Amino acid sequence: MAGRFGLHSVMFGKGGDRRWLAASALVAVLVVAPVVSLALIAAQGSGDLWPHIFAFVLPQALRETAILLLGVGVMVVTLGTALAWLMTAYEFPGRRVFDWALLLPLATPTYIVAFAYLDLLHPIGPIQTGLRALFGIEDVRGLWFPDVRSMGGCILLLGFVLYPYVYLSTRAMFLMQAGSLLEASRTLGASRSRMFFRVALPLARPAIAVGASLALMEALNDIGASEFLGVRTLSVSIYSTWINRSNLPGAAQIALAMLVIVVSLILLERWARRRQRYVSMAQRARRAAPMPLTGWRAGVTIAFLSLPIVIGFVLPALHLGAEAWKRIAFAGVSPEIWQEILNTVLISAVATFVALLLGFLVASTARLSQARTAGVLLRASSLGYAVPGTVLAIGLMTPIFALDNMLADGLEKFLGISVGLLISGSGAVLVYAYVVRFLAISAGGVESGLSKLSPSLDGAARALGETAGGAMRRVHLPLLRPALGAAALLVFVDCMKELPATLLLRPLNFETLATHLYGEAARGTYEDGSVAATCIILVGLIPVIMLARLGRRRQFAYGGASETQEAIAREIILGDGAPAPGRSAV
Amino acid sequence: MMKSNSAASLDVQHVRQVFGSTLAVDDVSLAVTPGETVCLLGHSGCGKTTLLRVVAGLERPTSGKVILDGREVAGPGAFVPPEQRGVGLMFQDYALFPHLTILDNVMFGLARMPGAKARAIAEASLTRVGLAKYANDYPHMLSGGEQQRVALARALAPQPGILLMDEPFSNLDQRMRERIREETMGLLREKDATALVVTHDPVEAMMIADRIVLMRGGRIVQTGTPEELYERPVSLFAARFFCDLNEIEGQARDGRVETPLGAFDAPVDAPHGRCVVCVRPTSLHIVPPAEADAVGVVIRRRFLGDSDLITARVDGLVAPLMLKALPGVASTLSETIGVRVTHGHALVFALGGDSLASS
Numbered sequence: 006m007a008g009r010f011g012l013h014s015v016m017f018g019k020g021g022d023r024r025w026l027a028a029s030a031l032v033a034v035l036v037v038a039p040v041v042s043l044a045l046i047a048a049q050g051s052g053d054l055w056p057h058i059f060a061f062v063l064p065q066a067l068r069e070t071a072i073l074l075l076g077v078g079v080m081v082v083t084l085g086t087a088l089a090w091l092m093t094a095y096e097f098p099g100r101r102v103f104d105w106a107l108l109l110p111l112a113t114p115t116y117i118v119a120f121a122y123l124d125l126l127h128p129i130g131p132i133q134t135g136l137r138a139l140f141g142i143e144d145v146r147g148l149w150f151p152d153v154r155s156m157g158g159c160i161l162l163l164g165f166v167l168y169p170y171v172y173l174s175t176r177a178m179f180l181m182q183a184g185s186l187l188e189a190s191r192t193l194g195a196s197r198s199r200m201f202f203r204v205a206l207p208l209a210r211p212a213i214a215v216g217a218s219l220a221l222m223e224a225l226n227d228i229g230a231s232e233f234l235g236v237r238t239l240s241v242s243i244y245s246t247w248i249n250r251s252n253l254p255g256a257a258q259i260a261l262a263m264l265v266i267v268v269s270l271i272l273l274e275r276w277a278r279r280r281q282r283y284v285s286m287a288q289r290a291r292r293a294a295p296m297p298l299t300g301w302r303a304g305v306t307i308a309f310l311s312l313p314i315v316i317g318f319v320l321p322a323l324h325l326g327a328e329a330w331k332r333i334a335f336a337g338v339s340p341e342i343w344q345e346i347l348n349t350v351l352i353s354a355v356a357t358f359v360a361l362l363l364g365f366l367v368a369s370t371a372r373l374s375q376a377r378t379a380g381v382l383l384r385a386s387s388l389g390y391a392v393p394g395t396v397l398a399i400g401l402m403t404p405i406f407a408l409d410n411m412l413a414d415g416l417e418k419f420l421g422i423s424v425g426l427l428i429s430g431s432g433a434v435l436v437y438a439y440v441v442r443f444l445a446i447s448a449g450g451v452e453s454g455l456s457k458l459s460p461s462l463d464g465a466a467r468a469l470g471e472t473a474g475g476a477m478r479r480v481h482l483p484l485l486r487p488a489l490g491a492a493a494l495l496v497f498v499d500c501m502k503e504l505p506a507t508l509l510l511r512p513l514n515f516e517t518l519a520t521h522l523y524g525e526a527a528r529g530t531y532e533d534g535s536v537a538a539t540c541i542i543l544v545g546l547i548p549v550i551m552l553a554r555l556g557r558r559r560q561f562a563y564g565g566a567s568e569t570q571e572a573i574a575r576e577i578i579l580g581d582g583a584p585a586p587g588r589s590a591v
Numbered sequence: 592m593m594k595s596n597s598a599a600s601l602d603v604q605h606v607r608q609v610f611g612s613t614l615a616v617d618d619v620s621l622a623v624t625p626g627e628t629v630c631l632l633g634h635s636g637c638g639k640t641t642l643l644r645v646v647a648g649l650e651r652p653t654s655g656k657v658i659l660d661g662r663e664v665a666g667p668g669a670f671v672p673p674e675q676r677g678v679g680l681m682f683q684d685y686a687l688f689p690h691l692t693i694l695d696n697v698m699f700g701l702a703r704m705p706g707a708k709a710r711a712i713a714e715a716s717l718t719r720v721g722l723a724k725y726a727n728d729y730p731h732m733l734s735g736g737e738q739q740r741v742a743l744a745r746a747l748a749p750q751p752g753i754l755l756m757d758e759p760f761s762n763l764d765q766r767m768r769e770r771i772r773e774e775t776m777g778l779l780r781e782k783d784a785t786a787l788v789v790t791h792d793p794v795e796a797m798m799i800a801d802r803i804v805l806m807r808g809g810r811i812v813q814t815g816t817p818e819e820l821y822e823r824p825v826s827l828f829a830a831r832f833f834c835d836l837n838e839i840e841g842q843a844r845d846g847r848v849e850t851p852l853g854a855f856d857a858p859v860d861a862p863h864g865r866c867v868v869c870v871r872p873t874s875l876h877i878v879p880p881a882e883a884d885a886v887g888v889v890i891r892r893r894f895l896g897d898s899d900l901i902t903a904r905v906d907g908l909v910a911p912l913m914l915k916a917l918p919g920v921a922s923t924l925s926e927t928i929g930v931r932v933t934h935g936h937a938l939v940f941a942l943g944g945d946s947l948a949s950s
Contacts, residue, residue, distance in 0.1 A: 461686035464649045467673035468680035469700030470749060475674075479699070483690045 026379060029370040032363050033385035036441050039400030040264070040392065046403050047257035058246070058255050063262060066242040070266065072156060073163070073231065073238055074221050080164030081220045084313060085171025086213055090201055091310060093179040096295040097303040103310050105553030108173070110166040110317030112545035114502045116229020116519070117538045118166050119159070120526045121321030123233055124328070126153045131324070159234040163224050165317035170223070171216035173552075178212035179205060197296065214277030218270045225266060226393040228505040233526050239263040240505060243395040247509065253402060260396040267391050322542055328535035341516070342533050346540060349517040352432055353500035356439035360496045361489060363440065364447025369477065372455045373463070383448060390445035394505030397438055401510065405434045430512050438506040443499050447492045454488025455481065494548060501544050598625035598785040599660035599677070599752025601646065606655030608641050608809075615641040616652070617809035623753075628779060628786040630800035632793060632832070638809040639789045640757055646787060647680050647755050648673035660752055679751035683758040685742040687730035693717065693741050694726040700749040716744040719778065736767045743775055753785040760795065772799065793833045797821065805829055827867060827940045836869040837912050840942070848939060851907035852932055853884045861941035872900065874936035875914035883929025887912060890925075894918065903928060 088107060092100070110118075125132055128145055137148050152158065190204045231238045239259055247256040298306055363386070371383040389397065409426040417423050428434050458481065466476035504519040511520060518537040525534035601623040608616040616638040623629045631639035644650045646657055648664065648671060656666035659678070664671040673680075687696050697716055701709035717723045720740040722733075730738055739759065746754060759775065760768045776799050779786050790796050796803045797817040805812045805820060813825045824830035827838075841848040843857035843866045855868050880886045887903035890911060898915045905912050912930060 459682075459684055459686060461682035461684055462688065464644070464647065464673070464680060465682060465686035465688075465745075466699070467649065468647055468676075468678055468755075469745070470674045470702065471699070472672070472674055480688055480690075484688075 025366070025370040026374055026376055026382070029367045029379060029382040029386070032367050032444075033382045035437075036386050036389050036444060038404065039397050039441060040388075041400075042404045043257050043260055043264075043396065043400035046254050046399070047261050049254045055255065055258070058258065062242050062246065062255075063259060066237055066239045066259065067262065069156070069231075069236055070225070070238045070240075070263075073159060073236060074224060074266070076156070076160035077163045077167060077224045078217055078221055080160060081168045081171045082213055082217050084164060084168040085216060085220075086175050086206070086209070088168070088172050088310065088313070089176035089179055089209075090205065091306055092176055094197065094201070094205075094295055095298050095306065097298040097306055099307060103307075103314075105550075106314050107310065108169050108549050108552055109314055109319075109322075109546075111169045111552075112542050112549045113166050113318055113321055114229075114504070114519075114541065114545065115163055115166055115223065115227040116233070116504055116523065116526070117325070117541060118162050118317065118321050119230035119233045120522060120534065120538060121325050122153050122158075122162060123526065124531060125320065125324055126150070154233075154235045156236055159231055159236045162234070163227065163230060165313050167220040167223050168313060168317070170220040171213055174212040174216035174219075175209050178209040211277040215274055218274040218277070221270055222267070222391060222393075225263065225270070226395075226505060228395060228508065229523055229526065239266075240393060240395045243399060244505070244509065247399065253399065256399045260399045263393060263396050267393065267396075271391055322539075325535045325538045325542065328531070329539040332533065332536055338536065339533055341521070342518075342536050342540075345516050345518050345521050345537065348515060349501050349519075352435055352517070353439070353497050356436045356443070356500045357493050357497040359436060360440045360444050360447045361493055364444055364449075364492065365451050365485075365489070367444075368448045368451035368455060369481070371452065373473065383452065387445035387448050389441035390443070392442065394438075394442065394503060394507075395509065397442060398506045398509035401434060401438055405429055405437070429510070432512050432515060434510050435507060435512075438510055439496075439500045439503060442503070442506065443496045446495050446499065450488045450492030450495070451485060454485045458484055491551070494551070498544055498548055502541055597752065598783055600625050601660075601753055601785065601787065602656075602658040603642070603646065604656040604658070606642065606645055606652045606657065608638070608645055608650060609653045614809050616645065618655070619806075619809070619811055621804060621811070621814070623785060623787060625785050626783045628776070628788065628799060628801045630796040630803045631787065631789045631806060632796040632800075632803050633791065633806035633812075635791060637806040639791075639806050642806075643755050643757055643787060643789050646753075647678050648676050649680075677749075677752050679746035679749070679754040681742050681746045681754070681756040681759050683761060685730075685738050685762075687738055687741055687745070689730055692727050692729060693722065693733070696730065696741060697745045697748050700745065713744075713748055716748040717741075720744045720774075735763055736771050739763060739771055740774075743778070747778075747782070747784075751784075753787065754779065756786065756788045758789055758791070761790070761792070797833075805832060824938065827869070830869050830938050830940070834871050835913065836871060836938075837875070837910075837914075839868045839870070839908060841866050841868060843941070851885050851905055852930070855937050855939050858939055858941045865942040867940050867942055869938040869940065870932055870936065872913045872915045874933045875912065876931050876933060877901075877914070877916050877920050878929045878931045880927060880929035882931065884931045886927060886929055888925060888927055889923065892924065901928075903930065905930065 092103060092107070113121075124130055127133070128150070133148060133150055136150070137143075137145075140148065142148050153162070190200050195203065225238075226240065227238075228240045228244055232241045232244075239262060243256045243259045243263070246252050246259060367383045367386045371379045373379075392400075405428055406426075409428045409430070412427050413423070413425065428437075462480055462484075463476055466480050467473070471479060501517075502519060504523060507517055507520055508523060511517070516524070518540050522534050522537045522541070525532060525537075601621075603619060603621040606616055606619050607614070619638070619642060621629075621642075631642060633639045641650060645652045645665065646659075651670055652665055654667075657664050658666075659676060662671075663669050664676050688699065691699065694710070694713055694717065697713040698709050701712055704712070714723060714726065717726055720743055722737060722740055722744065725733060725737065725741075730741065733741065739762070743759075746756075760772050763771055772795065788796075788799060797820075800817060802814060803817055803820050804814045807828060813820055813829050815823075820829060821833050824833070830836060839850045839852065841850045843861065843863055846857050846859075846862040848855045848857050848866045848868055850868050852868070852870070857863075857866055885905045885907075887905035889901055889903050891902040893900040893902075895915075897918075899918050899920065901914050901916055902911045903914065914930065
C-alpha cells in the first residue's frame with residue numbers, strides 16, 4: 006500500500022520544497038552548461054581552419070573512431086559473453102579464483118595498458134627479445150612481429166581491459182535467469198550449445214547491450230591509448246586541434262560530432278534497458294546446476310579464461326610493478342612523484358566531497374519533492390557521465406576563462422589586488438569537471454540507496470515530531486552510509502584515473518599521476534612513469550576487490566533494509582537497480 | 592510540539608485529494624469524538640489510506656479542512672506539517688528504523704525531552720507492550736508480531752492526541768492477528784485514546800470499531816456503528832461488503848416484490864421497478880417442506896465445524912441458494928428440503944438506485 010505514495014508526500018516544510026528544487030536546478034544547470042557552451046563555441050565557426058578540419062581532420066577521425074568502436078564492440082561482446090557463459094554454465098577446478106580474477110582488468114585504465122605494452126612489445130622489449138633468443142635470431146629486425154602501434158593493436162588492448170563491463174552485466178543476467186528456464190530447455194532435449202543460443206543468449210541480450218554501451222563510452226572517452234598507439238580518434242583530434250592549433254571553435258566542432266556518437270550509445274543503452282523488464286520478472290533466481298568439466302576440456306577452458314586476465318592485467322601490472330621497483334631501487338621515489346600523489350589525492354578528495362554533497366542534494370530532492378521536475382533535474386544532473394572528458398573540457402574552457410578574467414579584472418579594479426586566474430589557476434575548474442563527469446555515480450548511489458528505504462520511514466519520522474531536515478539527518482543519512490561510502494570510493498578512484506579532462510584543464514605546472522604518465526609516454530621517456538602507473542593500478546584495485554567480494558557473499562545489513570557497499574557499488578557501476586544510467590570507469 | 596496526553600477530537604470537512612488526474616478522496620466529511628475508535632473500511636484504492644495520510648499531514652489536501660482538537664491543521668489558510676500535529680502514526684510495514692535499537696526507535700519521538708526522562712517513558716512504553724527485554728535488539732531480530740508492538744509503543748510514547756493506524760494487523764498471520772488485535776485495542780481503551788484505523792477487513796472493522804466509515808471510490812458510502820452497517824446497509828455494495836448474500840432479482844409492483852421465496856416490501860422510494868432481494872445464508876432456515884417459503888434440493892454440503900454451508904437448488908431461482916444450518920440438519924445430497932426466510936431479515940434494494948427497505 007505504502008508504495009503508491011512516497012513521491013507525492015508533503016515531505017518538506019513550508020517553502021522548503023522550492024529551495025531544494027532551486028538548488029537541484031542550479032546543479033543541473035552547472036552540469037548541462039558545458040554542453041551548451043560547446044554548441045555556442047562551435048557556432049562561432051573556426052574561420053580559416055574549418056575547411057581544413059572538415060576536409061582532413063573530421064573524416065579521418067570519424068572513420069578511425071567508428072572502426073575502433075566497432076572493433077572494440079565486437080571484441081568485448083564476444084569475449085564478455087563467452088566468459089560469462091563459461092563461468093555460469095560449467096564447473097571446473099579453479100572456478101572460484103576466476104570469479105574475481107576476471108574483474109582485474111578493470112583496474113588498468115586504457116592509457117596504462119597501452120603504456121605498458123608499448124614497452125613490453127618494443128623490439129628491444131622483454132617479449133621480442135625473449136622470442137629472438139628462443140629462435141636464435143641475432144638481428145633485431147630479424148623477427149617479424151605485428152606492430153602494436155596500429156588500429157588492430159588498439160582494438161585488442163582496449164578489448165582486453167574493457168570486456169569486464171559486458172562480462173559483469175551478462176553474468177549477472179545469466180545468474181538471474183531462473184534456473185528453471187534453462188532446466189526446462191534441457192528436459193525438452195536441448196543440448197548445452199542449443200540452450201546457450203536459443204535461451205540464455207536471447208534473454209541476456211539487454212544486459213550485453215548495456216555492458217557494451219558502457220565499454221564503448223570508455224573507448225570513446227579514451228585519449229591516452231589511442232594517441233600512444235597512433236589511432237587518431239575524435240578524442241585525440243579534439244586535443245590536438247586545441248593544443249597544437251589553439252583553435253577552440255574547431256575543437257568544439259569535432260566535440261559536437263563526438264556528442265552525436267554519445268547520444269546514439271545512450272539510446273542503445275536505453276533501448277536495451279527497456280527490454281530488461283521481462284527478464285527480471287523471472288521468479289527467484291536459482292542458478293541452474295553447472296556442468297562439471299574435467300580433463301582436457303577443463304584445461305582448454307582454464308587456458309581460455311586466463312588469457313584476458315594475463316593480457317589485460319597480469320602482464321602489464323607485473324611489468325610496470327617490476328619497472329617501478331627497479332626505478333625506485335635505482336633512484337628512490339622522486340619528489341615530483343610525491344608532489345603528484347599529493348596533487349592527485351587532494352584534488353580527487355575535494356571533487357569527491359563536492360560530488361557526494363551535490364549527489365545527495367539532487368537525489369534527495371527527487372525523492373522528497375512533490376514536483377515531477379525534481380526527477381528530471383536528477384536525470385539532467387547525471388548526464389555528465391556520458392560526456393567524454395575532452396568534450397567536457399572544451400565546453401568548460403570558454404566560460405571558465407571568461408569568468409576568470411572577469412573576476413581578475415574586477416578584483417584588480419575595485420580592490421587593487423592582482424589575483425591571477427582564480428578558477429582555472431587553482432584547479433577549481435578541474436574539480437568542476439570531475440564533479441560534472443562523476444556526479445552520476447554519487448547521485449545514482451544515493452538514489453539506489455534511497456529507493457531501498459520504505460517511504461513510510463519518512464512518514465514515521467515526521468509523525469514522531471521530526472522535521473524534513475531532521476528525518477534526513479536521523480534516518481536517511483545513517484541508513485545511506487554504505488551507499489555513500491561506496492559512491493565516495495568509486496568517485497575518488499575515477500577522479501584519480503581521469504586523464505582527458507585533466508590534461509586540458511589542469512593549471513600550469515600542475516601534474517597528477519595520470520598526466521605525468523601521459524607526458525612520459527608522449528615524450529617516449531620511461532622514467533617515473535612506471536611508478537605513477539603502479540600507484541594508479543593499486544588504487545584502481547580497491548573497487549575491483551569490492552566487486553569481487555560481492556561475488557562471494559551477499560549479506561544484508563539491517564535485515565534487508567540496506568545492502569552492503571559492494572552490492573551498491575555493483576549497482577552503481579552497471580547502473581541497474583536505480584533507473585539512472587550511473588556508471589563508472591572502475 | 593507534542594500535544595497534551597488527553598484524547599483529541601478530529602473533524603474532517605469536505606476534503607478532496609487529487610493526484611494528477613485521479614480523484615483519490617472526493618468530498619469526505621467525518622467527525623471523530625475524543626476516545627472514539629473509527630475504522631476507515633473499503634477495498635484497496637478506495638481512498639481510505641489517502642484520507643489517513645491527509646489527517647496525518649503526509650498529504651496536503653487539494654481542498655477542504657482538517658481540524659484536530661479544535662485547531663485547523665489543513666485548510667485554505669493553514670497547513671501544519673506532520674511533526675507539529677501531535678499524531679501517532681502506525682504503518683502497515685511498521686516503518687521501524689532499521690539502524691536503531693528497539694529502545695532508540697521508541698525514543699525517536701521523544702527527542703525534545705531530557706534524555707533520562709525520554710528513556711524512562713520509552714522503557715515504560717515497551718514494558719506495556721511486553722517487550723522491555725528486547726530494548727537493545729534491532730528490529731530485524733524481532734518477529735512480525737513483536738515488530739508490530741514496537742511500532743505501537745513508538746507511536747504511543749509521545750502521548751499523541753490521536754493514533755492513526757494503516758492496516759496495522761494485515762502483515763500478521765491469522766492466529767497472531769487476533770491476539771495482537773485484542774492486545775492493541777485493549778491498550779487503546781485503557782489509554783482512552785482516539786484512534787482512526789484503516790482496514791479492508793470487515794470482520795476486523797466490526798471487532799475494533801466504535802464506528803465504521805465505509806468508503807468506495809473516494810467517497811463515504813455509509814457511516815455508523817458496526818450493527819448499523821451490518822443490519823441496515825444503505826446499498827447493495829454495503830450489504831455485500833459485510834457478508835455473502837443470496838441475491839434474487841425481481842420486479843416491484845405497488846411496493847411489493849414477488850420472488851420464489853415469497854413477497855417482500857420494495858424500497859419505500861422505489862415502489863416500482865427492478866429490485867434485488869438479498870438474504871444472508873444465516874437468515875435462511877431449513878423447515879419441513881410443508882411449512883416452507885420454498886422447496887429445494889441439496890446439491891452440496893460443506894462442513895464448517897460449527898455449522899454446515901448448504902447449497903440448494905430452488906425452482907425458479909437462477910443461482911442456487913446458500914444457507915447455513917446446524918450440522919446434520921440436512922445431511923444427504925439430493926435431499927429435498929424446505930427453506931424459510933427469517934422474518935424481517937431480507938434486504939431489498941432497487942437496482943440502479945441505492946435505496947433500502949427491509950421486510
